[in-house]
Amino acid sequence: MENSLEIAPGIPSWDAYKPANTILKDRIILITGAGSGIGRAASFAYAAHGACVILLGSAQRLLESVYDEIETAGYPTPAIYTLNLEKAQPEDYLGLANSLQQEFGRLDGLLHNAAILPFLSRIDDYDPKAWQQVMQVNLNAPFLLTQACLPLLRTAPDASILFTSDAVGRNGKAYWGAYSVAKFGLEGLMQVLAAELDGTSNIRVNSIDPGAVRTQMRIQTYPGVDPAQWPIPEQIMNPYIYLLGPDSRNITGQSFNAQPNIISIL
Secondary structure, three states: OEEOOOOEOOEOOOOOOOOOOOOOOOOEEEEEOOOOHHHHHHHHHHHHOOOEEEEEEOOHHHHHHHHHHHHHOOOOOOEEEEOOOOOOOHHHHHHHHHHHHHHOOOOOEEEEOOOOOOOOOOHHHOOHHHHHHHHHHHHHHHHHHHHHHHHHHHHOOOEEEEEEOOHHHOOOOOOOHHHHHHHHHHHHHHHHHHHHHOOOOOEEEEEEEOOOOOOHHHHHHOOOOOHHHOOOHHHHHHHHHHHHOHHHOOOOOOEEEOOOOOEEOO
């Protein structure tokens, strides 16, 4: 079911949503894929609205760049955690959770943003090794990280988990292969987890499809398209702030779209 009148209760459009500058004050939010693209923009947006952000990625140099920008802007001092999601084992996620427990004591938000899309290919030709790689980063890693962080999220009075989805993870499209299948899996994980946590904790769980955004991954996927027609990540941050902040309290198990301004309830 789709509701074109409101993207969320009381919000007619994402452009109309005007979050307070301190709406995320004192919140501790972990962002995967924080070094570039949407993850970088979300990290900066969350910090600009008062959150202490934990920047997670595999490229230390990129994370340090985001760290420096946030600190220079005078926002709450962030933290960096380097982790290769393709190679990480369950114990690595537990180690991360233990480190966060010792340093912060809780987690108020978790944005699953990291993803890879090496190529488009028909199933006949899909390389099995590449398939496993995509599934590991795009689906298995979010499961393992979420599972490890659930105790920290339960400690927070108002916690939110947000999975980054995609249109091809809601309606299958030829040649999108493992990426599409993994995003379908994330939608299922979101729904199952939301149902399990509903009424038993203060954690809400949702997904968001950012739509066509000017990121390096999309530019590589569509080399013949002028990227200037796509919005930059900073232009779609309102729903990301809404879904990690208190305004979305009690909204769970739903699949949002950042573009256009509609919400699909699965």
